[in-house]
Amino acid sequence: MEEVQLRLVMDLLQLCVKRASTAVSRMRFSLSNPTERHSVILLLALIDHGRSILALLIAKEYPGIPIIGRAAVEGYVDLVNLCDNRRYWMHLEADEVTRWTEYEQLARTGANRNLQPIVRFPRIDELRRYYARRRQELGRLDIGVLSIAAKFERAGLREMYDSYYALLCSETHNGAPNLLSRYVAMDQDTMRARAPGERNRSQHHYEAPVALTTSEIIVRATERVLQLCGHGTAAMHEARERLDHVSRLCLTEEELRAGQTGDPADAESAGF
Numbered sequence: 001m002e003e004v005q006l007r008l009v010m011d012l013l014q015l016c017v018k019r020a021s022t023a024v025s026r027m028r029f030s031l032s033n034p035t036e037r038h039s040v041i042l043l044l045a046l047i048d049h050g051r052s053i054l055a056l057l058i059a060k061e062y063p064g065i066p067i068i069g070r071a072a073v074e075g076y077v078d079l080v081n082l083c084d085n086r087r088y089w090m091h092l093e094a095d096e097v098t099r100w101t102e103y104e105q106l107a108r109t110g111a112n113r114n115l116q117p118i119v120r121f122p123r124i125d126e127l128r129r130y131y132a133r134r135r136q137e138l139g140r141l142d143i144g145v146l147s148i149a150a151k152f153e154r155a156g157l158r159e160m161y162d163s164y165y166a167l168l169c170s171e172t173h174n175g176a177p178n179l180l181s182r183y184v185a186m187d188q189d190t191m192r193a194r195a196p197g198e199r200n201r202s203q204h205h206y207e208a209p210v211a212l213t214t215s216e217i218i219v220r221a222t223e224r225v226l227q228l229c230g231h232g233t234a235a236m237h238e239a240r241e242r243l244d245h246v247s248r249l250c251l252t253e254e255e256l257r258a259g260q261t262g263d264p265a266d267a268e269s270a271g272f
Contacts, residue, residue: 002205005250009211010057012246016215016239017050020222023235027226034089035082036229042079043225046072050218053211060196062207063182069210070168073160074148076217080155083224088154090143097135098145104128164213171206178204212250219243 024043029036049072056064081088104127107115121127138144146154152161171178181204185194219240223233233240 002208006057006208006211008246008249009208009215010054012239012242013050013054013057013211013215013218015242016218017047017054019236019239020047020050020218023222023226026235027229027231029229035086038089038092039079039082039225039228042075042082043221045075046079046214046218046221049075050214053214057207057211065210066168066171066206069206069214070165070172072214072217073165073168074151076221077148077151077155077157079221079224080157081151083228084155087143090138090141091146093134094138094143094145097131097138100127100131101135104131164209168206168210171204208250212247215239215243216247 020043024040024047027040029040031037049068052068053065053072056062056068078088078092081091103115104118104124106112107118110116118124149161152158152165171182183194185192185198219236222236223240226233226235
């Protein structure tokens with residue numbers, strides 16, 4: 001059943017990527033509008049994340065999938081906030097200004113030799129003036145860097161931060177239980193190294209939930225950006241219907257599995 005589920009979500013993700021790519025190629029938006037510009041760029045990144053997950057699924061290289069899934073969630077959270085708040089793009093700019101200022105200071109003081117090339121950049125003085133001025137402007141507007149938790153809060157996705165995102169972070173940071181699940185297989189009472197591409201019951205099996213959730217992210221994000229730029233969402237109708245159908249099938253399967261084991265925790269999230 002797990003192989004059938006994985007095939008379903010792979011086909012779904014492929015459809016979502018295809019329909020979103022077509023929608024973006026036909027989208028009219030203003031590059032001079034920072035909200036529209038940042039939203040479209042983030043949407044393109046989410047579509048690329050979907051393509052990357054598809055490539056890993058096809059190659060049966062499952063360990064990298066949660067890492068890309070985490071990046072997709074972070075991008076989606078920023079996109080939701082952009083669509084809900086026309087000033088949110090300034091927080092993204094504050095991220096850039098703060099990061100560049102820190103790098104430049106480390107390079108200028110010699111505290112980090114890896115960053116030394118920054119101070120040898122031909123336009124370094126011009127860049128220093130620009131970032132100093134922009135830092136002051138953002139400060140006057142009380143625009144600062146937001147923590148990742150604050151971004152999830154603003155997007156109304158705190159539950160996702162405490163559950164799905166937290167699990168992907170643990171996988172990304174190579175937590176000991178995650179490494180054990182990823183690389184060690186259990187055959188009854190025997191432990192052995194897992195073969196590349198091998199899947200068995202002792203594994204966490206993030207690949208299907210991440211592919212499903214990334215599909216949902218792409219559909220929701222594309223619909224949000226289409227509406228933001230004054231378009232309808234008909235271009236995503238087929239993907240939306242397929243998403244709803246596959247989500248119901250996967251949820252039903254997980255509920256049945258949880259009932260068989262008697263442990264509700266065995267039911268994996270099918271998305272948001």
